[in-house]
Amino acid sequence: MPHKNPSILAVTLVLTLACTPALAQQTADAVVPEAATETGKTFGALSEPARAALAAKDAGVPVEAQDWMVTAANPLAVDAGARVLREGGTAADAMVAVQAVLGLVEPQSSGLGGGAFLVWYDAVSGEVTTLDGRETAPLEATPTLFQTPDGEPMSFFDAVVGGRSVGTPGTPALMQAAHDKWGQSDWAGLFAEAIALAEGGFTVSPRLADLVSGDADRLGRFKATQDYFFPGGEPIAAGNMQVNADYANTLRQIAARGAEAFYTGPIASDIVATVRTAAGNPGVLSHADLALYTVKERAPVCVPYRAHEVCGMGPPSSGALTIGQILGMLDGYDLAALGPDNAESWRLIGDASRLAFADRGLYMADTDYVPMPTKGLVAPAYLQERGQLLQGDDALPEVEPGIPEWDHAMNLAPDESLELPSTSHISIVDSYGNALSMTTTIENGFGSRLFVRGFLLNNELTDFSFRTQADGRPIANRLEPGKRPRSSMAPTIVMTDGAPTLVIGSPGGSRIIGYVAQAIIAHVDWGMDVQQAVSMPHLVNRFGTYDLEDGTTASSFEEALAEFGYEVSVRGLNSGLHAIAVGETLFGGADPRREGIAVGE
Secondary structure, eight states: OOOHHHHHHHHHHHHTTTTTTHHHHHHHTOSSSOOOOOOOOOSSOHHHHHHHHHHHHTTTTEEEEOOEEEEEEEEHHHHHHHHHHTTOHHHHHHHHHHHHHHHHHHHOOOOOOOOEEEEOOTTTTTOOOEEOOOOOTTTTTOOTBOOTTTTTTTTHHHSSGGGGOOOOOOHHHHHHHHHHHHOOOOTTGGGHHHHHHHHHHHOOOOOHHHHHHTTTHHHHSHHHHHHHGGGGGOOTTTOEOOOOOHHHHHHHHHHHTTHHHHHHHHHHHHHHHHHHHHHHHHOOOOOHHHHHOOOEEEEEEEETTTTTTEEOOTTTOOOOHHHHHHHHTTSSSSSHOTTTTTTTHHHHHHHHHHHHHHHHHHOOOOOTSSSOOOOHTTOHHHHHHHHHOOOOOOSOOOOOOOOOOOSSOOBBOOOOOOOOEEEEEEEEEOOSSSSHHHHEEEEEETTTTOOTTTEEEOOGGGGGBBBBBBTTTTTTTTTTTTTOOBBBOEEEEETTTTEEEEEEESSSSSHHHHHHHHHHHHTTOOOOOOHHHHSSEEESSSSEEEEEETTSGGGGGGGHHHHTTTEEEEEEEHHHHHHHHSSSSEEEETTTTOOOEEEEE
8 A cells, every 4th residue: 555654755755865766766666656456346337248358367368359459457448448449449549438437447547637658550551650648847847846945856745746746738638649640430439438437436446445545645635636535534435336527527528629628728727726726735837838738759669579579659758768678688598498487587687677777767868858869779789788798697786877879979967766656558459450559647646636627637747857967967857848757658569570469568667667578578488378478476677676576476586586696675566567469369468466357359
């Protein structure tokens, strides 16, 4: 559950912000952004395919389909997407329906008040495209927004809770942009399930109920938030029906007028007023920020691995670059022969990840604001050179960023941002052969805790480094007006011979990178089916400490990894992987650590 003593946590986090990025992030990880909970089966009335999907997940087997498939973090949302696909809609159409329901039934993770990255494979053109719906810093934001009067970083939750942390939401614009480019279903009809559930009530899941109860202090700080999540003074309970008429009204306006209804007019006015008048911690989001927001189409980052190309979202995401670096460094090692039960596999994976994270911390940020050696970081020669550092017998005693090729010189300082996102992932393949991978977020669990018009607002600005420079050198991921904060979200499509063979992604903060890389290795190198790949125990190393998933066979590697020289931590590792393997048949897998399912026909 979220930390029960925010004052102690805040002191800890502000102290660690003055330390190394690795120490700061690891201390922050003591607070799991969206804690592991008992999955439960309390969703209310579900379709027969959804019930069958839950049974398949419990049995540890993938769902099989011939025509289309959708997998996401809540059965009600998956049912909405399945209806769209069944009626001939595209993956982009289905995503709109899924996201609209997720914002209602899983509000702590994503929604209209957040942002997202989308990777799209087009069956007609054969091209991979990415859309950047990341939140932007308000035009009135200053580099010292998250610093105290004496120039020191604010404590984390003092920065998060309230209007100060709210960036310009991008999710509604991304939904519209994807539908405009690739949709063919009637826009208004895509909101039918979400509106009906919001008005008629949805069954509160065990996960949502547990997370609300565990975050009572922060959720209770603002009246609108408290009234919704604590009706009558008591937290919403699993199995109870929850009505959200305000959300239904918001969706009706978006259904009628498109995303413009969100970024202008009464909804926009209420968002701005909520942010700028947040008691104790107002923000600077303005009408201009909302009106000027645009989704950006960016070139995908694609890196060869074995006989495949692993494609994902480039900057401001660090996901595809860092995953690409990990896999590129490992490409010269026979992980298939070593297998998943060999500690040597995990030494190689762990140190490749550490080397990649060293580059991530120094170089990666929004390339609209900071020059970056994007091509150099994943150049085959550079990755081969970095991969040679893995040839020893023990853990690397220390890692440093490499020096990739680029066409200019920069003198940057290592990043000091924390990343505690609450996030969700959607994978879809439609009957036309299009594939969509989208990771969507409001950052920390329940975001800024500001609730307006039936949805929560993000705290995405705290993904920027609270410091702007170190020792006179600028930090790439520093806060600047209009800039998009660096993210670890890693929606991914693995391509083979020009066509998708795996559609995957996960929530999980900066560990998203490790979760997705491990699942790709499990599927490609170790021959696991998608359900096995997303279910297998996690072993993740970013900054030196090897995190092993508590309560699983991962802990059996503790002694061997310690003998290699790693510090080892056995802890909860709460991913939310959703994957579809694409071939003559579709196979879907949903992470057993959360409430999602895969449905297809």
